[in-house]
Amino acid sequence: MRDASHTIQTRGRRYLALAGWVLLCFAAASLGGIFMPGEWYSSLKKPSWNPPGWVFGPVWTALYTMMAVSAWLVWKRGGFAAQSRSLSFFLIQLALNAAWTPLFFGLHWTGVAFVEIVLLWLAIAATLGVFYPVSRVAAWLLAPYLAWVSFATILNYTLWRLNS
Amino acid sequence: MRDASHTIQTRGRRYLALAGWVLLCFAAASLGGIFMPGEWYSSLKKPSWNPPGWVFGPVWTALYTMMAVSAWLVWKRGGFAAQSRSLSFFLIQLALNAAWTPLFFGLHWTGVAFVEIVLLWLAIAATLGVFYPVSRVAAWLLAPYLAWVSFATILNYTLWRLNS
Secondary structure, eight states: OHHHHHHHHHHHHHHHHHHHHHHHHHHHHHHHHHHSSOHHHHHSOOOTTOOOGGGHHHHHHHHHHHHHHHHHHHHTTTHHHHHHHHHHHHHHHHHHHHHHHIIIIITOOHHHHHHHHHHHHHHHHHHHHHHTTTOHHHHHHTHHHHHHHHHHHHHHHHHHHHTO | OHHHHHHHHHHHHHHHHHHHHHHHHHHHHHHHHHHSSOHHHHHSOOOTTOOOGGGHHHHHHHHHHHHHHHHHHHHTTTHHHHHHHHHHHHHHHHHHHHHHHIIIIITOOHHHHHHHHHHHHHHHHHHHHHHTTTOHHHHHHTHHHHHHHHHHHHHHHHHHHHTO
16 A cells, blocks of 8 residues: 555656656747747848748747656656756757747847857757757757757847848 | 626736746756755865855745746736837746756766856846836835845856866
8 A cells, every 4th residue: 555655656757857857848838839920030131941930830839848757757767856957958959949039039139149049049959969868769858949049040040130 | 797797807916827837946946956955065165154055955845936926017007018128028037947947966977067057147137128118116026036146156157166
């Protein structure tokens, strides 16, 4: 009986932790929803390959969900005590991700945002690298995110150069 | 009747927004709670004026609460549409605040954390500056935070130099 109740508690805590990671990632994501729709963005000169606006919402929703599951999979291997290094890299990339939207869409600092997204790209790549030995699935869950941010970096650079 | 229901809806939305700001600030704050207690920190050489560990929890709780109210007071003046610039500064400082804990307590990168906290200090000072013309109360609510981060910057520098 004791073992059974212990298992249930552990499972409960695990799902609570998953909810925590989802909440944290969507706190960062919420900034995108706030700033995204704007006249300023519509008025920017864009390259021919700029994706239509409706693409960004579903893409980012999928990426933030995978991100949350990825962090949770690493967290499951011993929590913060055992994974402090890996999860630190994750949280730093999440903070850089959260800061990009106010820089680009809030302040229209497209040049500063470009420097920042390069740092974000490096932080995601580092996170993927430290996650890989802990959980291959967790690392692979970050691969589409890294690919999208690679594209977003080129897009940010192009929008900065076209409009300055 | 219409006016009354409109007022109630507006008030409802306002309190919902306050809850949103509190949630967002405490999402950043939660990282402090995760990383704070550690053997590594206990083992650091500390200056004589280093505050005892129990001080940080209550101080940060008060500071994050004031921060949330401050942002909400600015948000109330026209929402994100009207205050995108001021609130962008706020969100950037919040992201820098969130990133400091994993840098210092997670990765033990005390030198990088020092550079980062200097950027945080500048971002808070800029936020206070852009908040002031919108709401003096909002600006003053950030003053204790700026004072504490000034102290934390000196403490971070000292801990970095003493232990490297």
